[in-house]
Amino acid sequence: MNFLVTGGAGFIGSHVCERLLRCGHAVWALDNLDNFYDPQLKRRNLREVQCLGKPFEFVQGDLNDRKLLGELMGRVRFDQVVHLAARAGVQPSLAEPADCVRVNVEGTVNLLEAARLNGAGKIIMASSSSVYGVNSKVPFSEGDPIFSAISPYAASKLACEALGHVYHHVYGLDIVVLRFFTVYGARQRPDLAIHKFAALIHAGLPIPVFGDGSTARDYTHIDDILDGIMACTEKKFGYEIFNLGESQAVKLNRLIELLEAALGKKARINWQPLQPGDVPLTCADISKARANLGYNPRVKIEQGIPRFVDWFNRVAP
Numbered sequence: 001m002n003f004l005v006t007g008g009a010g011f012i013g014s015h016v017c018e019r020l021l022r023c024g025h026a027v028w029a030l031d032n033l034d035n036f037y038d039p040q041l042k043r044r045n046l047r048e049v050q051c052l053g054k055p056f057e058f059v060q061g062d063l064n065d066r067k068l069l070g071e072l073m074g075r076v077r078f079d080q081v082v083h084l085a086a087r088a089g090v091q092p093s094l095a096e097p098a099d100c101v102r103v104n105v106e107g108t109v110n111l112l113e114a115a116r117l118n119g120a121g122k123i124i125m126a127s128s129s130s131v132y133g134v135n136s137k138v139p140f141s142e143g144d145p146i147f148s149a150i151s152p153y154a155a156s157k158l159a160c161e162a163l164g165h166v167y168h169h170v171y172g173l174d175i176v177v178l179r180f181f182t183v184y185g186a187r188q189r190p191d192l193a194i195h196k197f198a199a200l201i202h203a204g205l206p207i208p209v210f211g212d213g214s215t216a217r218d219y220t221h222i223d224d225i226l227d228g229i230m231a232c233t234e235k236k237f238g239y240e241i242f243n244l245g246e247s248q249a250v251k252l253n254r255l256i257e258l259l260e261a262a263l264g265k266k267a268r269i270n271w272q273p274l275q276p277g278d279v280p281l282t283c284a285d286i287s288k289a290r291a292n293l294g295y296n297p298r299v300k301i302e303q304g305i306p307r308f309v310d311w312f313n314r315v316a317p
Helices: 011-022 039-050 066-075 090-095 097-118 152-171 193-203 222-232 252-263 287-293 301-315
Strands: 002-006 026-031 056-060 080-083 122-128 174-180 207-210 239-244 269-272
Touching: 002 011, 011 026, 011 039, 011 080, 011 222, 026 039, 026 066, 039 056, 066 097, 080 097, 090 097, 090 152, 097 122, 097 152, 122 152, 152 174, 152 239, 174 222, 193 207, 193 252, 193 301, 207 252, 222 239, 222 287, 239 287, 252 301
Parallel strands: 002 026, 002 080, 026 056, 080 122, 122 174, 174 239, 207 269
Antiparallel strands: none
């Protein structure tokens, strides 16, 4: 099949491209290589994908360039689209909320409209655990109320989920929404906590810890996320939402201990007050994904952090 992967040069996107190619599909990656983080890191991701020698094409462009998007989707008949491109992150969205909405919401509308006009049959859309806000019910389930977003990023992802439903209901597009829970692993973005902490500990510099270290996240290894995405490519859903998490909340203090052990260095901690927009806890109820996708996360944090550090040590300057 022909796949379009938006955000295909990024952390998750480059892995998706690689997995699809290894499964025998043809892949086009669309990415604008913006400077949200160093574009050279994205180019390095692309080189790793291109080294596979499989049917792969990289297109540099922006989802808000409707002409480019229309020409690409008119030139290639895409069987499925994996939509990962976004302006990510809670804190960046608080700093630049309009930019977050422009990229995430307008970009998603442009993609859905191009898919409708050019006959793309299925869209797999990345959402986020942030849509649950400060959820009093743990673990978080797809049926929980999600009308209490606490950051522009979360609100933008809620809007994207709603737009996906519109395009399914009105135009019949097959839409799968995946709520990712704190994805980590090789190629992780340098602004995310695990990568940032590893770099600072490696350099002997203090790591910023917001709060008392008791905040907890459902850290999910990239290999498990890929299994969930690939399962979504294999059948029709109409419109469905699935959590993809590991289903275990790990406290920040425990994460730091695991990084220290894997790096062989003690962390110096710079304690900071809690940040606005951050939630105290995320934890996924993955029973729906288990039942419908055969999703069964295999990489526990105790194995995943050493794997990440192995990759980090290979690429660290």
